[in-house]
Amino acid sequence: MILISLLMNAQLSGIFSSDCYQPETRGTEYRGTLNATEGGYTCQAWDSHTPHEHLDYSPESHPTAGLESNYCRNPDKEVKPWCYTTDPDIRTDLCPLPECHGRPYYLTSGWNKYCYRHKTRGTEYRGPVSTTIEGYTCQAWDSQTPHVHDRTPQSSPDAGLESNYCRNPDGERKPWCYTTDAAKRSDLCPVPECKGIKFSGDLVCKLFRGCSQSYYYHHL
16 A cells, blocks of 8 residues: 555656656666756756766766766766756756655666666666676677677577677576677676666556556665
8 A cells, every 4th residue: 555655646746767866876867857957057968078078977988877968867976966067167067856755766668778687687688788897898699700609689589689788688697798809708797786676567557547568666
């Protein structure tokens, strides 16, 4: 009943990690569209280097951090979501997001682009990470160079073996890939674990009146 109450409250107030941030995580999971700062500055797009040049935080360097458009994000565990600004004199500023104060947040089926579930060892991970923990570039799953292998899109059609993205078609302990280094056959990938996310599926879909996707409940 408590879960149902929380879910119904979230339905009414529209809390989907879009209008507040979880203080426990400093808002690293925030995926809303706020793009202005506490000082009133407009955010600079994460893939832009004007007016502020930056190499540390980009969609390429942090593919799981949700660095889309010019939305406030927290790729480096700052105190709360922030952004670079479009003012040449103000490099960065925090964003005026309130804390969620214990309210649950939900992720649609797109959650598996950002993290992996420990219980399934990431077999459902479908994100774009394509480099390994040790810094190797991943070999494409449909390539047999430099490593010949039997984990292919044809042999594992449901494993999401697209391009050279990290995946787990064989139940390894987390997503991995073959590498493009002939001396290193395979390596695990730096995909973060979805700690604390609990599958709630049908219950939430019923509350949200026939949704076609599975939803996940963050168990605080």
